[in-house]
Amino acid sequence: MSAGVIATAKGVTLGDIAKACDTSIVTVSKALTDKKGVSDELRRKIKATAEEMGYVSSRAANIKNNHIVGVVIPEKFMNPNGSFYWALYNDLVKQFSAEGYYCLIEQISQEDEDKLVMPKLVMDGTASSVVSLGQLSREYAAELVRNMPNLVLLDYYIHGLELDSVTTDGYGGGYELTSYLCELGHRNIGYIGTVKATSSIFDRYMGYMKAMIDNGLEVRNEWTLDDRDYRDFIKIAFPDELPTAFVCNCDEAAFHTIRQLEERGLRVPEDISVVGYDNYLISEISKPSITTINVNSVKMAAETVRILLNRIEFPDSDKINVKISGELIIKDSARKI
Template sequence: MVTIWDVAKDSKVSKSTVSLVINNSDAVKMETKLRVLESIKKLGYVPNMAARELQTKVKNILGMVFLVNESAQKSHSFHSITETLFYDTFSGISSQLKDTDYGLLSERFSAVNQTSLPSLIKNNRVDGVFIIGGLFSEAFIKQLQERKIPAVLAGRYFPGIDSVAPDVHHAIYTGAKYLLENGHRNIAFINGPEQMQVAQQKLEGFEKALQETSETVMDKAVVHTDYTGTAGYQAMKQIWESGKRPDAILAASDGIAVGAMRYLYEQNVRIPDDISIMGYEQSIISEHAIPALTTMNISKEQMGEEACKMLLRRIETPNAEIVNHTVETSLVIRDSVRKR
């Protein structure tokens, strides 16, 4: 096994100089640094990260916490929130870390029980953390800030903490406009939980699109529910059993949309012949649905990339100004919407 002593001997420097080079110190001359790096490459030396942490207090591990409605629930369950947001955001994060020394730990954390913090934060196992998703309370963020751990929110804004999120207002506005432009005038909007800020922003986008249309909207329905397939199914059932017969459904997530599609299938309602339906997120389930689901792309991989840049910046410059970044959204047209 190659040791730091072997590198020091090969590059004709001291062990402490090799250590300084490994830690990217500016105290080493460039000529010496290049010679040490050449020896490291030639010998195939891999630094002992555990020993490095003892010396520098740096773990070189970042945490990813995905907020879910129930941590014990299987991630692929129809009753749970589909975790495509986590996986797609992770792809963006990992692409930005490939040329760094950082590794990743992940944890699913229940959005219901937020009297404590995720274990990877409580146990001081990471140098910084990504909080992925919007299912958190003000109390949760306050606890996070009290720990003084570098953190970035991916998927939702919150004052006083770095964040990157899509423009949800504009995304739902764009989706509603697309339905209106295709002749739909009887639109139902199945939104997320009413108490969530992001759901309010989505509702405002929906209302704005309706207000701007030059033609009279015959009817509309707004139902608030959770972001699960089961919740989408029950919301669609509620609309249908109330006697309403919308010509289009706009859903606040692909999971909700697929749940609504299941209920409509059971009622022998054809999509898009009898009713059009749109989702929000651009997840893998939107492409696998039958018919393939027209949806809003919220740029999840880009969100992960930006979140990673922001967290590395926060670790390097703890007192830097708070940044809230917005990623663009776009319409993905598939087969679930037809022109009326």
Template sequence: MSVSAKSIARELGLSQSTVSLALRNLPGISDSTRRRVLEKAAEMGYQKSALAAVEAPRFLSLVLYKKHGSVLADTPFFSDLIQGIDQQAKKCGYQVFITYFYENQNIREQLESLKKSLCSGIILLATEMHDRDLLAFQSLEIPLVALDRYFPEFDCDCVVINNIYGAKKAVQHLIEKGHTRIGYLRSSVEIRNFRERFEGYSKGIRLLPHPEESRPFIVRISPVAEEAAGDMDAYLAKKPQLPSAFFADNDNIASSCMVSLKKAGYRIPEDVSIIGFDNLPVCKVMEPALSTMSVAKEQLGAYAVDFLIRRIDGSADSPLKIEIKPQLVERDSVKQMSPAGAE
């Protein structure tokens, strides 16, 4: 009976992917671990010919699910996410192939094509998905991890942003800066991430000391940068009484609304403060530079790969969910208010 990477892994108490990396002389493990694997392989009579299955090209499918494309677009956020996936996969001896999955096209044909690809596992970028959309992918019976969306009703590993924490933290920052009337530039496109950010905003404004200050002040804005400015222009044309600060669902909304506000004669942050979410490159080039909640995008991608390989190796038990907390990045778009609420 030939000795396999799986049997070596079992003897050493290691994952099969770790043993495979050692046998294939790939990076991603320590020298001491590699030595242990090779010594155990020799001891067990591992034959080079048995390496054929291990040396066969292994790849993961990164499926980008596009329901409408209003959120999942070619932005730096998703570019960084994909880079994190690709880098971690290479460390673990896998190649990544990107597949776009379009809801308005034949679902069955797309699933069949994915099944025929013979990938080892699927990372499903589920930003725009609904719960029911996951059923079709689970029917493939291929190891799968959902990225950027949680599916509480399904047995599925998920790697997500802690949106509630991030939005609440952004609002708390505005409160600490002395703002007592805090508005919300809320996405006009509904996805789970934005619903969670609304929950975080709601929790944040409830920390304001006076009940009349904690009523939501919401302006609906498109998350698509090209459309967001037009939405804000239309809102400002009504000459509304603005709050002293806004939290925005993402940096596309925040930066576009900053342009509209300045065009309408408002000074930032003197008249209106703004804080965004995601920490996109645009934050640094805005005038003033945009404060935001930074998301560790590459780390999100790397965790998704790690979770998926555990599923492929059979070393994972119950479905896991990992949430990454965004971190506050202070720049110049938020004003420190005087104790009276104005200077």
């Protein structure tokens, strides 16, 4: 079955409904999905006509056919000991399963990403829709959507590419973490994260910068430190003079930061405070536990499912970009000075 909209034995389509109601397919699509831009009277007429004609959405038809969703992720994000993305993938599986869909995961090697080798589950037709979990390059994402129009980016977005996406509010989270450190009395605050590596790291950095500016504090370049290259985490190049606190782009980066500071003979939080982002398992097992932003992965997964099913049913609808707000979780890795 195609990913378009069809589907009863009678073959009732959006076009049929549009013709019967003397309106456009776009208007019918908006009415059936309760989007703005349609009068209440016309919306009622369209819905009643669709019911009378026996219209069944492609979403419902695909459920009966055990529709398969591919989840593709760069292998550099899949730590064998567990990662935030494993947890997010698990939430995706549960959410799609509740809708009658199956998920298949495929990891993308750095070599395949560089050479624009498309996922096997796309090229062999196994999946007719895809969730891209964890940031791929602009070139790869552009090639992927050419081969798979039913695509949602999860936990990242790419400027200039009109694609459905679900992300956390990294800007707001970075701002809240930095503001919290300011409330504790910190005035010299650095940021750890390779700023241009992913959209989420960049957004969290921008939130950090805005909070520093709003509090009248200086953003010092020597305290903005890379934590990874294009393949993996790297050893952080700390300067001789350190701030009193670091905002880290994720909990894993915060964990590495704490360990490397300890190697220099510094104690967290007694000598320097460190905060992270995600509220992933590592933030709790770390010693000290890491103050962080809780990411609602269940809500992110639910929004991803909603958007992808909408894209399957209404392939020409407007692109949807959703940001999920987080919550500050105070633990043991930051202290008042």
